[in-house]
Amino acid sequence: xxxLALYREWRPKTFREMVGxxxxxxxxxxxxxxxxxxHAYLFSGPRGTGKTTTAKILAKALNCEAREDxxxxxxxxxxxxxxxxxxxxxxxxxxxxxxxxxEIRNLRDRVKLAxxxxxxxxxxxxxxxxLTPEAFNALxxxxxxxxxxxxxxxxxxxxxxxxxxxxxxVQRFEFHRISAPDIALRLKEVxxxxxxxxxxxxxxxxxxxxEGGLRDALxxxxxxxxxxxxxxxxxxxxxxxxxxxxxxxxxxxxxLEEDYGLALAKLEEGVALGRDPRQIIKDLxxxxxxxxxxxxxxxxxxxxxxxxxRLIAQSERAGLKKLLSWINILLKGENELRFAANARLAAExxxxxxxxxxxxxxxxxxxxxxxxxxxxxxxxxxxxxxxLAERKPKPSDVKPDGPPAKPGVKREEALKSSDSDLTSxxxxxxxxxxxxxxxxxxxxxxxxxxxxxxxxxxELLYLVFxxxxxxxxxxxxxxxxxxxxxKVIERCLGKKLKLTPLLNKEFKELAANFNSGDVEPEKASAxxxxxxxxxxxxxxxxxxQQAVELFGAELVEVKEET
Amino acid sequence: xxxxxxxxxxxxxxxxxVYLWYGEDRYSIAEALKLLKDYIRAEDPSGSGIEVFSGExxxxxxxxxxxxxxxxxxxxxxxxxxxPYFKKDKAQxxxxxEEEPEADSASTGKENEDVEAFLAYCENxxxxxxLLLISEKVNKGRKLYKAIAKAGxxxxxxxxxxxxxxIKWIQKEVESRGKKVNSRTAxxxxxxxxxxxxxxxxxxxxxxxxxGARQEIxxxxxxxxxxxxxxxxxxxxxxAIAAGKTGVALQKLKEVLSQEYHLKVxxxxxxxxxxxxxxxxxxxxxxxxEEFMKVAGIKKIFEGNKIYRQAAHFAPQNLAEALEDCxxxxxxxxxxxxxxxxxxxxMVIRFCQKSSL
Numbered sequence: 008x009x010x011l012a013l014y015r016e017w018r019p020k021t022f023r024e025m026v027g028x029x030x031x032x033x034x035x036x037x038x039x040x041x042x043x044x045x046h047a048y049l050f051s052g053p054r055g056t057g058k059t060t061t062a063k064i065l066a067k068a069l070n071c072e073a074r075e076d077x078x079x080x081x082x083x084x085x086x087x088x089x090x091x092x093x094x095x096x097x098x099x100x101x102x103x104x105x106x107x108x109x110e111i112r113n114l115r116d117r118v119k120l121a122x123x124x125x126x127x128x129x130x131x132x133x134x135x136x137x138l139t140p141e142a143f144n145a146l147x148x149x150x151x152x153x154x155x156x157x158x159x160x161x162x163x164x165x166x167x168x169x170x171x172x173x174x175x176x177v178q179r180f181e182f183h184r185i186s187a188p189d190i191a192l193r194l195k196e197v198x199x200x201x202x203x204x205x206x207x208x209x210x211x212x213x214x215x216x217x218e219g220g221l222r223d224a225l226x227x228x229x230x231x232x233x234x235x236x237x238x239x240x241x242x243x244x245x246x247x248x249x250x251x252x253x254x255x256x257x258x259x260x261x262x263l264e265e266d267y268g269l270a271l272a273k274l275e276e277g278v279a280l281g282r283d284p285r286q287i288i289k290d291l292x293x294x295x296x297x298x299x300x301x302x303x304x305x306x307x308x309x310x311x312x313x314x315x316x317r318l319i320a321q322s323e324r325a326g327l328k329k330l331l332s333w334i335n336i337l338l339k340g341e342n343e344l345r346f347a348a349n350a351r352l353a354a355e356x357x358x359x360x361x362x363x364x365x366x367x368x369x370x371x372x373x374x375x376x377x378x379x380x381x382x383x384x385x386x387x388x389x390x391x392x393x394x395l396a397e398r399k400p401k402p403s404d405v406k407p408d409g410p411p412a413k414p415g416v417k418r419e420e421a422l423k424s425s426d427s428d429l430t431s432x433x434x435x436x437x438x439x440x441x442x443x444x445x446x447x448x449x450x451x452x453x454x455x456x457x458x459x460x461x462x463x464x465x466e467l468l469y470l471v472f473x474x475x476x477x478x479x480x481x482x483x484x485x486x487x488x489x490x491x492x493x494k495v496i497e498r499c500l501g502k503k504l505k506l507t508p509l510l511n512k513e514f515k516e517l518a519a520n521f522n523s524g525d526v527e528p529e530k531a532s533a534x535x536x537x538x539x540x541x542x543x544x545x546x547x548x549x550x551x552q553q554a555v556e557l558f559g560a561e562l563v564e565v566k567e568e569t
Numbered sequence: 570x571x572x573x574x575x576x577x578x579x580x581x582x583x584x585x586x587v588y589l590w591y592g593e594d595r596y597s598i599a600e601a602l603k604l605l606k607d608y609i610r611a612e613d614p615s616g617s618g619i620e621v622f623s624g625e626x627x628x629x630x631x632x633x634x635x636x637x638x639x640x641x642x643x644x645x646x647x648x649x650x651x652x653p654y655f656k657k658d659k660a661q662x663x664x665x666x667e668e669e670p671e672a673d674s675a676s677t678g679k680e681n682e683d684v685e686a687f688l689a690y691c692e693n694x695x696x697x698x699x700l701l702l703i704s705e706k707v708n709k710g711r712k713l714y715k716a717i718a719k720a721g722x723x724x725x726x727x728x729x730x731x732x733x734x735x736i737k738w739i740q741k742e743v744e745s746r747g748k749k750v751n752s753r754t755a756x757x758x759x760x761x762x763x764x765x766x767x768x769x770x771x772x773x774x775x776x777x778x779x780x781g782a783r784q785e786i787x788x789x790x791x792x793x794x795x796x797x798x799x800x801x802x803x804x805x806x807x808x809a810i811a812a813g814k815t816g817v818a819l820q821k822l823k824e825v826l827s828q829e830y831h832l833k834v835x836x837x838x839x840x841x842x843x844x845x846x847x848x849x850x851x852x853x854x855x856x857x858x859e860e861f862m863k864v865a866g867i868k869k870i871f872e873g874n875k876i877y878r879q880a881a882h883f884a885p886q887n888l889a890e891a892l893e894d895c896x897x898x899x900x901x902x903x904x905x906x907x908x909x910x911x912x913x914x915x916m917v918i919r920f921c922q923k924s925s926l
Contacts, residue, residue: 030779030793037778045774051796053827151599152606167799167828175596175767178775181796296911303918304816327922331915338907475853478885559855 013232014225017197018060020090021078025064026193026221027185028057034180035061039068039077045178047150047159049135051166052182055220061182062131062160063089066097069158070125085125096125103134111138111145119154128157135161136168143170150176184219187211193221194228204237212243212311240311252314254287255294259321262333262361270358274351284354285344292337298322299330329365336361429463429502436499443495451491454482461514468496468504471514483508571724575601578722579608584644586694587721588701589714591655594726596767598703601726605646605701612643624651629683633690636698645698652704654684654713684713691716728766732871735759742770743786746777750786758791763798764869772796799828803837806917807845808879815921822917823910831909835902838913839895841876846888848880891920 019025022032031050038044048065050058067079067086079086088094100114114130122128138146150159150173161177163169191207191214198205209231217224230246231238254277261270277287297308302322308315322330340357347353433440437460445452457479461471470492472480482488489506497503509517571590578584584605590598610616618640622632627649636647691713694700700721707714707723717723729735739755750758762772772795776786779794806821825834844865851861862873898916902909 033781034775034778034794037781041778043778045771152603165828166796171765171768172595175765175771178771179796180775292908292911296914299918300819300914303921304819306816306819327918331918334911334915338901338911342904342906478889481886555855556853561855 012226013197013229014055014222017193017225019057019064020067020081022064022068023078025057025061026189028061028182031061031180031182034178035065035068036077039074044069044158046153046157047177048161049166049169049174049177049179050160050162050182051169051179052164053184053219054164055217055222055224056182056185057221058162058182059131059133062129062162063097065158065160066094066127066129066131069127069129070094070096094125096122096127097129097131099131099133101134102132103137106137106139106142108139108141108145111142111149115145115149118149118157122156126156129160130157131160131162133162134164136163136165140170143173147172147176185221186219187214187217190214190217190219190221190224194224197225197228201232203232205231206237206239208312209238209240209243212240212247215309215311216243216247218309244311251282251286251290252294252310255291256314256317256321258287258291258358259294259298259318259325262358262365263321263324265362265365267359267362270362271355274354274358278351284350285341288337288341288344288354288357292334292341294318295330295334295337298325299327299334302327302330332364333361336364429500430460433460433463433468433496433500433504440492440495440499443499444492447491447495448488451482451488454479454488455492458483458508461509463504466503466505467507469514469517470506470508471511472508474511477510480508480510571726572597572601572604574722574724575604579604584608584699585721586696586699587691587717588699589652589704589707589717589721589723590701590726591704591707591723592726593705594728594766596765596770597726601724602648602701602703605699609644609646609699613640618643618645619648620645621648621650624649624653627653627683629686632700633686636690636700637695639695639697645695646701647698648701648703650703652702654680654687655704655707655711687713688716691720694720728764732756732759735764738766739769739773742773743777746773748777748780748786749784754786754788754791757788758786758795760804761791761797761801762795763800764871799825800837803834803841804875807838807841810917810920813921815918818917818921819914822913826910826913831913832902835895835899835913838916839892839899842888842891842895844876845880845883846885846892848877849883849885849888852877852880853885894919 022036025032044065048062050061052058064079067081067089068074068077070085070089071079072083072085073080081087081090085094089097092099100110118128118130120128147170153159159177161169161173166174166179166181191210194205194210194213195207198210205228210228213224213227213231217227227243227246231242234242254273258270258273261273274284274287278284297306297310298318298321300306301308301319308318310318325333336357340353340360344350344353344357441452441455444455455470457476458470458472460468462469470480470483483492483506493504493506496506571592590601592598606616606619609618612618620635622635632647632649636645638645690700702717714723729738736752736755736759739758740750740752743750743755758769758772762768772791775794776790780786780790802821802825806818806825809815809817809821822834825837829837844867847865848861851864858870858873858877861877862868862870865873865876867873867876894916898912901907901912906912
């Protein structure tokens with residue numbers, strides 16, 4: 008007899024034998040017991056999780072002549088016919104190759120005919136998401152008014168492609184990925200039954216790599232069994248092609264040690280073995296991604312046990328920040344590698360850059376050099392933004408919602424030497440400056456609209472925002488907004504000024520700290536704040552402040568009744 | 570509920586000669602239709618008395634002819650699915666010649682004749698026939714509507730309006746299946762599976778089978794059996810991000826990405842953050858939920874309420890920064906800047922870092 012693939016030979020034949028999917032089994036068994044089988048089901052979930060298997064068991068159970076409780080007997084004629092695919096009443100349709108309206112119309116016409124021998128006619132429509140919209144509509148009509156004794160079982164890996172109208176007509180079951188221990192258990196069962204000797208560790212590696220699909224796991228095992236006993240984890244590595252992982256682990260070590268020589272030697276070694284530098288970088292990226300997911304989210308890496316523990320140790324040593332920055336560099340590099348004439352040189356550059364930037368900050372900014380495409384590519388901007396985002400807030404940064412940083416002494420001194428001529432010139436030119444900023448960056452312009460240039464003092468320009476506009480103020484502590492405004496001012500006034508964004512109350516406080524006739528805090532307040540805000544500012548009580556934040560502010564006058 | 574009225578009509582054997590069913594709840598309409606057809610089939614199992622016309626290319630004369638035909642065995646049921654006459658606005662359809670665009674005049678003229686034919690039928694309907702007109706929308710000011718209401722019955726099939734009506738609906742459906750559910754769990758189911766009567770009905774079927782002999786449905790049953798809406802998963806993910814639970818957030822992201830195209834997932838995350846930003850700013854200004862819903866263009870009150878409530882946990886600053894980060898990610902996504910799943914994962918990780926600062 009021809010050899011039957013393991014996953015076919017070991018396909019479960021009863022509900023009891025099913026691995027995982029307890030929720031599906033419970034409902035179907037109860038439905039069979041209570042005779043409440045729905046007329047249409049949709050089984051969705053990743054491949055190899057048991058959709059078609061369940062459909063077949065259900066079909067058998069429905070038509071079985073000697074059903075034991077809810078389980079099919081697997082002995083009667085009907086069960087055997089279904090197993091062999093000969094049953095007239097169980098029709099398996101592959102929707103991927105029968106996706107048109109004509110096929111469904113055909114089906115509709117035949118649905119009306121009574122079952123030939125069995126109790127139920129069961130239609131198993133696989134890959135149902137491949138149907139055309141018209142075919143779905145035709146199927147919907149049948150699902151809305153199905154003849155008695157017909158059960159539809161639709162199976163798909165992509166349930167989101169099935170229209171809502173169909174979904175509301177079927178009982179939908181989501182098949183989950185099968186857990187790695189469950190898969191390993193099943194594999195062991197198979198090995199024992201076959202009398203083969205396979206290392207426990209090898210089974211674990213297969214189970215992890217199958218990512219929840221039992222069929223994939225059995226296929227890999229099938230391949231492994233071609234080798235001589237005992238079968239070890241190394242055999243599995245070879246078959247799945249996991250050699251790259253230990254190589255990536257070595258490269259990561261070089262990155263961690265900040266050892267340029269080691270990294271380059273490793274790369275050399277890989278290239279000498281005939282590996283593509285692009286693939287090396289891609290594998291390293293995948294490997295680091297697993298580390299990132301472990302560090303950030305505690306997800307167990309999908310690697311063999313040894314490499315897994317190595318990766319865990321490495322990522323704990325590196326920390327999230329380094330991992331993110333490495334991946335950023337690799338992502339950027341991957342894009343460049345695609346177009347690089349000399350892939351090896353580019354790969355070397357990427358590795359060196361990754362080591363160099365670890366503690367010395369971005370290579371490009373420091374040395375003023377730029378790799379092709381990096382100055383203008385959005386990727387480069389992204390990379391910088393990431394570094395910014397990762398940067399720990401410096402003391403000079405204004406905290407988002409906390410109390411504003413106390414104005415330093417330096418500012419006060421500067422304020423004393425305020426320059427009223429320049430202030431009025433700046434105010435006169437402000438609309439022009441706004442226009443200039445608008446051309447530069449629209450969003451900066453939008454934020455700047457809320458600010459008023461209050462005072463020029465020495466090199467500093469005080470940009471004052473209303474008290475509730477702390478968000479806008481903070482925007483101008485960021486270099487991407489600040490720089491634009493400063494450049495435009497320099498162009499308009501011919502003088503370089505440093506932008507100092509403040510809230511109205513901060514500015515008033517600053518002005519009050521020294522009594523100079525030049526500052527007009529009252530005026531600024533009249534410009535920026537209304538009566539409500541002045542009143543609010545007077546409320547020292549933090550409870551009141553909190554209440555205002557929660558419920559909003561409204562000025563009410565309470566009159567006592569006389 | 571209109572379904573109840575129909576059940577009563579059937580039970581008391583008082584089927585009006587003309588029915589007009591309308592509303593967005595197609596599922597309940599289909600359920601009602603099934604009841605009505607079953608009733609007719611009980612009298613005449615051959616089903617020969619049932620005739621169905623589709624709204625597209627409808628010829629009124631044929632429908633009316635079918636309605637006036639007497640049936641041999643039992644009552645006749647003439648169904649017009651998707652009646653086209655209420656689709657145009659009143660001025661055009663009522664034959665206001667001045668506003669009528671010329672190109673349409675021929676078809677509108679024919680439609681007017683057809684409407685006239687139905688009006689005439691409503692004056693003098695065949696008592697042995699039930700003429701069922703199904704339409705998505707109606708216009709209560711129209712002559713046709715008034716004529717049908719006079720000759721027969723007009724029933725609306727709409728989704729429950731408020732949250733408490735939905736809860737009541739679920740509880741009633743569960744009771745009809747001989748089980749119980751408290752309002753908290755019902756509310757959970759609603760958020761989990763979505764506001765759709767058809768889907769909820771199927772989920773309840775499953776739940777009832779799943780719990781077996783037990784009387785009450787619990788939250789863990791729903792989690793085990795029901796298919797969560799992708800929005801539910803996204804909400805869980807966003808909640809996890811807000812709480813700095815990177816692990817949960819990444820896991821949910823993976824689930825979402827397995828079901829949806831990455832740019833769509835990205836767009837959903839951005840939409841959510843944008844709504845949260847709008848809500849958090851309006852909240853700070855002391856505006857009401859209604860105001861927020863108006864600004865953000867949200868129609869459903871429960872959705873507005875939920876976002877408004879969630880927004881309390883975020884500072885506008887953080888959300889604005891998150892949006893900027895989204896932009897960077899989008900640029901990378903659209904410039905083949907790497908594996909999309911990895912880019913989204915990194916975006917989520919950075920959010921979580923931010924919220925845990």
